[in-house]
Amino acid sequence: MKKVWIDAGHGGKDSGAVGNGLKEKDIALDVSLGVKKRLEDNYDGVQVLLTRSTDVFLELSERTKAADKAGADILVSVHCNAGGGAGGFETFRYINSQPASVALQNVLHKEIMVALKPFGVIDRGQKAKNLHMVRESKMPAVLTENLFIDVASDAAKLKRQEVIDALIEGHVQGIAKYLGLNKKEGKPVTKERDINIVSPWAEAVWKDMTDKKYFDGSRPGAPITREEMAIVLSRVINNLSHK
Ligand SMILES: [Zn+2]
Structure with a gap:
């Protein structure tokens, strides 16, 4: 070892x-x-x-x-x-x-x-x-x-x-x-992440967008569905039309 x-x-x-x-x-x-x-x-x-x-x-x-x-x-x-x-x-x-x-x-x-x-x-x-x-x-x-x-x-x-x-x-x-280490056999190389924790590189923008209520702040690392995207778009459009 x-x-x-x-x-x-x-x-x-x-x-x-x-x-x-x-x-x-x-x-x-x-x-x-x-x-x-x-x-x-x-x-x-x-x-x-x-x-x-x-x-x-x-x-x-x-x-x-x-x-x-x-x-x-x-x-x-x-x-x-x-x-x-x-x-x-x-x-x-x-x-x-x-x-x-x-x-x-x-x-x-x-x-x-x-x-x-x-x-x-x-x-x-x-x-x-x-x-x-x-x-x-x-x-x-x-x-x-x-x-x-x-x-x-x-x-x-x-x-x-x-x-x-x-x-x-x-x-x-x-x-x-x-x-001279050998790779483990039969084990795929995985890069898991915790979807509930925001990536350091996205932290500032994620905070800004959740502060502005475009996103609810939950599950920053999860994929987005079409319906969720529609909700975000409607928030953006509604916000713009109020200015
Ligand atoms: Zn140092």
Whole structure:
């Protein structure tokens, strides 16, 4: 059984980067939870351990100590970037990293960029830096910087569920390839969602439209029937004719 440690950056009182209505800690958690679910659902012989599965604060030293203690085979720390510029995706390993960390970075970086291809994300490259998470982890460790919160074009991408899915898929593919995991047989790849919870990318518009009473606010993820569509259209037309 391979043990994968996924470290969702920040959390609790530490939001990480903030901008364009997004918080780094939330995206890091979404991606991390998605990676755990998809890896364990679709691959044999892998267990995914998380630094956090909720919005809580942990010190950096607590994170690496927990991963070391669990005897994880690899560690991936999930973050978003900030600092303006053109935005994009980049990965970090430690400056004097073991060759295994370089190998993990190579495959992870490549697979995430492949998954992001449809969305025109800039590739900022594979980098090395003296960062706690990649320095203090005993196992091969890579930190991913998943687009820029404070760059409007990147933030717009991060609000789309397809982009979050692509980030999850890229991490899953990279980890599975690095560890040589086998897909579970006879189990279809499923991407279930809870239809009662609005997707992050649609949240603002859904709130606006329900506030304006075009929709009643229930089941945001359900398909719409012709009769429901007729009701929404009549609300739109009636509203327009009153102006
Ligand atoms: Zn961060």
